[in-house]
Amino acid sequence: MLWVMCLCHRDSSVRVVVFRSLVPKVFCAGADLKERSLMSNAETELFVQDLRSLMTQIASLPMPTIAAMDGVALGGGLELALACDLRTAAYSAQMGLVETKRGLLPGAGGSQRLPRIIGITLAKELIFTGRSVGGQTALEMGLVNRAVEQNQTGDAAYREALSLAREILPQAPIAVRMAKEAMDMGFEVDITSAMAIERMCYARVSRFGGGGAKWSHTKSRSKTELERSSEQ
Helix, strand or coil: CHHHHHHHHHCCCCCCEEECCCCCCEEECCCCHHHHHCCCHHHHHHHHHHHHHHHHHHHCCCCCEEEEECCEEECHHHHHHHCCCEEEEECCCEEECCHHHHCCCCCCCHHHHHHHHHCHHHHHHHHHHCCCEEHHHHHHCCCCCEEECCCCCCCHHHHHHHHHHHHHCCCCHHHHHHHHHHHHHHCCCCHHHHHHHHHHHHHHHHHCCCCCCCCCCCCCCCHHHHCCCCCC
16 A cells, blocks of 8 residues: 555646545454464564554555545554545544553544544543544544445445545646645644745746646546545
8 A cells, every 4th residue: 555655646647536445334443453463572563563654654645535434444454544634434434542451552643533533531531541432423523524324335435535536636636735744744733834825826926927727627537536446
C-alpha cells in the first residue's frame, strides 16, 4: 500500500482517494495477533513503526481521502480510517480501538487521531473500555461523516463514499488541496500561527488563478482516477 500512496502523492490528476475493502463485512480487522505473538521485540517494533509510517503517508496525501467502512474496522483498521479526512459507514459496521483488551494500546496513531476527531473525553472512554460502536453511534459522536443502511450487495458505505467524492470532484482542485493543507496544519498550532498558514495557502491558490478551474461538465473518469481501492 505504501507504493500506492507514493503514486497518489505524485499524481496530480488524482482528486479524491477512497479506501474500501473487497472482503464482505470486513473493512480491516487489525493486525494478526497470532503472527504478532511469534515476533521478537525488535520485529514487533519494526512492524508497528511500518504501520505508523503507512498511516502518516495516508494522512499526508494532498487530496481528500475517504474511508468507506462496510464492515468491521478494529484496531489498526480503525486507525487507517482515522488517518483519512472523511469516513462513511454502514449502520451494521463495528468500529473500535480494542487494543486495551489485548494488553496493548493503539500504536499507529489511534491514541492521537481519535481525540482530535471526537474529543478527548469520548476518545478516552472508547480506548479505556476497548468498546466498539456501530455506524449510527459513530455518526452521532462525530466519528464518521455519513452512515447508511447496508444494502444487499454489502457496499452501502462505499456507494455513499463515491457520492461524497462526486460532490468534491467539481470543485477547484488546487483550492481543495490548499484548504486541506490549511486546516491540517492550522489545527496543530495556535490561532495566530494558523491564520498565517491560511494566508500562505490563500496566496498559493491566488497564484493559480483561483485554485484551478471547476469542471464545467460531467466527465467520465476511470475508476483509478476516482478512487484507490485497497483490499484490507
